[in-house]
Amino acid sequence: GEDVEQSLFLSVREGDSSVINCTYTDSSSTYLYWYKQEPGAGLQLLTYIFSNMDMKQDQRLTVLLNKKDKHLSLRIADTQTGDSAIYFCAEGKRGGYNKLIFGAGTRLAVHP
Amino acid sequence: GAVVSQHPSRVICKSGTSVKIECRSLDFQATTMFWYRQFPKKSLMLMATSNEGSKATYEQGVEKDKFLINHASLTLSTLTVTSAHPEDSSFYICSAPVQGSTDTQYFGPGTRLTVL
Numbered sequence: 212g213e214d215v216e217q218s219l220f221l222s223v224r225e226g227d228s229s230v231i232n233c234t235y236t237d238s239s240s241t242y243l244y245w246y247k248q249e250p251g252a253g254l255q256l257l258t259y260i261f262s263n264m265d266m267k268q269d270q271r272l273t274v275l276l277n278k279k280d281k282h283l284s285l286r287i288a289d290t291q292t293g294d295s296a297i298y299f300c301a302e303g304k305r306g307g308y309n310k311l312i313f314g315a316g317t318r319l320a321v322h323p
Numbered sequence: 324g325a326v327v328s329q330h331p332s333r334v335i336c337k338s339g340t341s342v343k344i345e346c347r348s349l350d351f352q353a354t355t356m357f358w359y360r361q362f363p364k365k366s367l368m369l370m371a372t373s374n375e376g377s378k379a380t381y382e383q384g385v386e387k388d389k390f391l392i393n394h395a396s397l398t399l400s401t402l403t404v405t406s407a408h409p410e411d412s413s414f415y416i417c418s419a420p421v422q423g424s425t426d427t428q429y430f431g432p433g434t435r436l437t438v439l
Contacts (some may be wrong), residue, residue, distance in 0.1 A: 214366040246430070253329075253416055253432040254367075299366065311428060
């Protein structure tokens with residue numbers, strides 16, 4: 212079946228690195244995504260990784276994918292208060308249908 | 324990136340009335356759009372897939388007569404919540420994939436529906 216799981220809450224100090232973890236079950240997923248949702252707003256695509264990649268870096272963001280363990284992580288370097296939000300991981304398959312399965316989201320709280 | 328808009332951003336209505344929510348792709352065409360519902364502190368639940376020129380595809384457990392979807396053009400999909408009840412109060416979000424190498428989905432800002 213399809214299932215994506217995330218821890219619900221993470222608290223970090225400003226300037227530290229944040230690591231948000233996600234596990235998924237569908238090994239046929241083509242892409243894995245990270246979305247950010249700020250209070251009262253829609254989802255903003257942060258980054259994505261193709262399933263045949265192990266790592267992707269984009270400025271302060273590093274995505275690691277362990278396909279064998281079906282484990283995805285998002286690392287935010289030098290976390291800032293503006294990074295406080297809910298982070299959703301999602302898995303999807305390439306194709307016209309492109310249905311996404313989301314995790315429940317991890318609420319990141321950044322404190323001074 | 325691509326932009327998806329929703330209107331209205333917030334709506335309050337009385338029980339028994341119907342509410343229409345619009346989802347537009349602003350700078351690209353979308354033959355497919357998705358409608359999600361988000362409960363407080365919960366994940367997004369896919370409700371249905373809106374298909375331009377054909378009937379929407381509903382996920383299991385979603386009442387198609389309750390949540391009417393019309394994909395009128397390549398840039399517009401509407402979700403109508405019919406005979407709304409307080410339990411329909413939620414945050415409704417639409418998305419549209421941009422066809423290409425990643426089929427990335429872009430999300431609208433969401434519509435907060437409150438049914439009194």
